[in-house]
Amino acid sequence: MKRLFLISFIFLSYCTSAQYDEDIEKNRKIYAPDKRTVVFEISYNAGYNSIRGKTNSLEAKKALSELCLKRNVIDSIQFLPAKNNNLKKYGIVHVSVANLRTKPEESAELASQILMGMPLRILEKNRGWYRVQCPDDYIGWIDGSTMTQFSENEYAIYQSAQKAIFTKPFGFALNDTSSLIRPVRDLSFGNLLTFKKIEKGFAEVIFPDGKTGFIPANEIQNSEDWLKTRKTDNESLVNYAYQMIGIPYLWGGTSFKGADCSGFTRMTFLAAGMLLPRDASQQALLGETVSIDYEFTKLSKGDVLFFGNLQTSKVTHVAIWAGDKSFIHSSGMIQVNSFDINSPNYDEYNLKRLLFVKRIDHKQLYLSGKNFYKF
Numbered sequence: 465m466k467r468l469f470l471i472s473f474i475f476l477s478y479c480t481s482a483q484y485d486e487d488i489e490k491n492r493k494i495y496a497p498d499k500r501t502v503v504f505e506i507s508y509n510a511g512y513n514s515i516r517g518k519t520n521s522l523e524a525k526k527a528l529s530e531l532c533l534k535r536n537v538i539d540s541i542q543f544l545p546a547k548n549n550n551l552k553k554y555g556i557v558h559v560s561v562a563n564l565r566t567k568p569e570e571s572a573e574l575a576s577q578i579l580m581g582m583p584l585r586i587l588e589k590n591r592g593w594y595r596v597q598c599p600d601d602y603i604g605w606i607d608g609s610t611m612t613q614f615s616e617n618e619y620a621i622y623q624s625a626q627k628a629i630f631t632k633p634f635g636f637a638l639n640d641t642s643s644l645i646r647p648v649r650d651l652s653f654g655n656l657l658t659f660k661k662i663e664k665g666f667a668e669v670i671f672p673d674g675k676t677g678f679i680p681a682n683e684i685q686n687s688e689d690w691l692k693t694r695k696t697d698n699e700s701l702v703n704y705a706y707q708m709i710g711i712p713y714l715w716g717g718t719s720f721k722g723a724d725c726s727g728f729t730r731m732t733f734l735a736a737g738m739l740l741p742r743d744a745s746q747q748a749l750l751g752e753t754v755s756i757d758y759e760f761t762k763l764s765k766g767d768v769l770f771f772g773n774l775q776t777s778k779v780t781h782v783a784i785w786a787g788d789k790s791f792i793h794s795s796g797m798i799q800v801n802s803f804d805i806n807s808p809n810y811d812e813y814n815l816k817r818l819l820f821v822k823r824i825d826h827k828q829l830y831l832s833g834k835n836f837y838k839f
Contacts (some may be wrong), residue, residue, distance in 0.1 A: 481508055484535070485508060488506050488507065491531070492506070495521045495527065500743065501602060502603070503519050503521075503587065505518050505519070506519060508537075514539070515532050515537055518542040518543070520543070520545070520603075525543045544595075545585070545586060545587045546587065546588040546589070548588075548589065551613075552614055552618075553585070554583055554585060554613070554616070555583070555584040555585075555586050555594065555612065555613050555614065556584065556611060556614060557578045557672065558610065559580060560580050560655055560721075561577050561579060562577065563610075563716070564576040564606055566605070568605040572605070574716030575716055576604060576718055576727075577718040579655055580656060580672070581656025582598065583837055584596035584597065585839060592607065592609065593607060594606050594608050598837075599838060599839055600741055600742060602742045611672075612674075626686070626687075626834055627658060628657050628658075628684040629655065629687045630652070630655040630656075630679070631685055633653050633707075634653075634720060635679065635683055636648075636679075637649045637650075637651060637677030637678060637679050639678070641678050651683075652719050653719070656687060657669040657670065657671060657679075659684075659686065666678040667681045667684050669684070691832065694735075694738075696738065696826045697766075699766075701765070702765045702785075702786050705728075705784050707735070708723070708732065708792075713725075723798065724794055725781050725793055725795065726740075728784075728793065728794040729747060730747075738826060739836075744782040745779045747782060750822060750828070751768070751825060752823050753823075754767055767822065768783070768824055769785055769821050770818075770821070771783070771817045772817060774817060788804075789804040790803075790807070
């Protein structure tokens with residue numbers, strides 16, 4: 465009899481757990497379909513009869529709390545950002561390129577990179593790591609030593625200061641204007657710094673962590689003025705892409721230090737004063753589809769090509785059309801390949817897995833203001 469009761473209890477618990485798992489999955493699909501942009505780490509614990517975990521979606525939190533109330537289940541769901549007196553609301557990267565990882569550890573997969581000056585919304589802390597959300601909603605873990613935390617008031621003051629953008633691929637900020645052998649920090653294209661003054665051919669700048677440095681004045685520009693000089697026509701976009709030829713492929717890379725395929729397209733658009741979503745599958749959701757004929761006559765320079773699995777239509781690679789059957793992409797390194805069978809750069813492999821081509825509306829992507837990025 466006891467055995468029968470135990471079996472019945474286990475079966476009932478299994479059915480209940482399965483039902484809760486199904487309800488949780490339904491909410492995930494509605495409120496957090498993309499784990500790259502929404503935290504949704506929720507599960508049902510039968511031992512405590514609770515739904516627990518964490519999410520940064522207020523809509524998901526409300527829906528799950530209602531489910532707990534309806535089913536008489538303990539609500540153990542944490543809403544992010546976490547309430548922590550030692551945790552400030554914002555962070556700003558103060559190294560040239562900071563790594564964003566999928567887990568709070570150095571050995572974790574590199575998901576993306578963040579350029580100096582980009583603001584981050586801090587969600588939670590795990591040891592010396594911080595889960596953050598970027599202005600394009602991308603989420604990951606950053607080493608706390610690579611960013612400076614700002615309260616809401618401190619952030620507002622920082623944002624109000626005039627910024628300068630580093631315009632060269634690579635460089636260094638120096639400790640003073642007389643010695644060229646003591647760099648205080650390295651720099652990469654797209655870095656944003658607070659501008660102080662220009663003197664003796666050098667610009668004095670302040671890093672997000674408050675340290676100062678001196679940069680040759682011809683290597684930086686007022687950020688607002690720089691945006692005004694950006695050319696977003698198709699020819700210019702391709703020229704920006706050509707300037708990145710030879711940069712090595714780096715999974716998760718989005719900078720001149722290394723770029724994966726979508727990191728390359730993102731950097732190209734950034735050079736034109738625009739911000740693309742991080743990953744190829746996200747970029748593929750933008751723009752209008754361009755029909756493809758045998759000779760590719762309907763494609764224009766600057767169109768974005770997407771490649772992947774022809775059976776599932778899953779996007780796994782992206783490139784920029786350069787005209788004359790050629791395209792620029794990051795594969796091994798950023799390089800030019802062609803769909804012309806007679807070209808020495810003929811790329812049969814990617815030709816056979818071309819899924820579709822998009823023409824992106826640039827107006828939807830423009831950066832603005834002295835700080836570029838906004839929440």
